[in-house]
Amino acid sequence: MNVAVFILFALLCLGGALNLLLQRHPINSALSLIVVMSSLSVLYLLLGAEFLALAQIIVYSGAIMVLFVFVIMLLNAGEEERTHGSRAAYLAGIPGVLALFAVLAGTFITLRLSFGGTRLGSFLVTTGDLSRVLFRDLLLPFEVTSVLILVAILGAVVLARKEH
Amino acid sequence: MNILIFILLNLLKVAVVTVIFLMAVAYTVLLERKLVGRIQNRWGPSRVGPFGLLQPLADGLKLFLKEDLMPTAVFRPLFILAPIIALSCALISIGVIPFGENIRWHGVDMFQIADLNIGLLVILGVTSVGIYGIALSGWSSNNKYSLLGSLRSSAQMVSYELALGLSVIGVVLRTGSLxxxxxxxxxxxxxxxxxxxxxGLQIVAFFIYLCAAFAETNRTPFDLPEAESELTAGYHTEYSSMKFAMFFMAEYANMITVGCVATVLFLGGWSSPFGSLFPAFGGPLVQALLPVFWFVLKVFSFLFLYVWVRGTLPRFRYDQLMGFGWKFLLPIAIVNVMATSLVLAFHG
Structure with missing residues (x-):
């Protein structure tokens, strides 16, 4: 059952990602990205990360992608022009991506034993567990990250401020 | 055999809840028309059936039989997808709301569809995905009024979602559970x-939730996305027949869901306002259904408030709306979170 759900949503995720690259209209690409984000959240749920799964939906599928769609709607971007693409991109890009994928897969397979593993659906991290780790063991990195985000917000405000 | 009964009962439960929910949506429309009618000193619908009680049926039949126009310049796939997203997101949230005591029959929870550890987050997540229904409908209609309406609506929903999310944190802090x-x-x-x-001293949070919820559901005084005097009908200008009906149902379904969430979070859910002041009466059936009665009564008063506000308040201006959300509701919500956590840290 868990494996079936995993395969279904992993395929959906990959299909969405491919569709994102192949679509010509920007809004279709943005919508495929939403499909990718949402199927990732189902995979998190299968791994027992409830809070992460819903945070993924609320933050990525909800807030961030709404901004993407918003920008596309406001700029009124039409269909892209279909070019043949640069030859260099095809020649270097596809083997490069394959090589990167092979290296990552090889690393994960060789290091599988030292990482340890778990069965799908046999594992549950409740919101309480997660917050205990975040606010007790990892408090300093967590707060430093939030300061980083604050800096980004301030930067955005400075950039958007009207000149008087 | 047992698993079969379990699955059948669950399917039955989902079907019953969905049918009741859709009926409630239809009759909320009637409630609104009747109440706004009385507020404006007229009768409201009174011709179809006694007191106009069959009016929702007539309306539904009319919308169903209307011709489904497909304007030529629309972006077809998204034009069709948008109302489906809006309605399905509006219908999903009811699945996590408990409306009675945890009474089990053959291992099936009778008064809740799904009891999730993260129920509250599911509601927030579904709401945030529901924005796409409105955003995409306006864009795909290829109509300037629709686009303006949907831009207003998405901006408003994204802004008020922050205040909404922060207002429920006080409740979550008190409970320690989602x-x-x-x-x-x-x-x-x-x-x-x-x-x-x-x-729980969450009356400020309740006020913030109330304002944010009115904005999230695009209702007066925050109904700028469909301000008919400037935008014809906003994001659903180009829609007709059942596609329009789906947006209409989604709006009222969202109102009911917001009422249910407010009841669960702030008004004690299915619990009786008298606590155990009166001795238990009636058989087990009465005791099982009494909480549902209280729950429905609370949701009904919330819907009544919705209509009352619509009949009373004029519409905000758009800059007032944004200023109210960002400069007033959001700071108050943050202060409320701080105050609640301080009180809990020293007294909890």
Missing amino acids: RLRDIVNLQNTHGILSWNIFG
């Missing part, structure tokens, strides 16, 4: 005195 049943059980002890709005 599970809606836990939230109600905490308010279940001393009747009205232990409800979050009074005993």
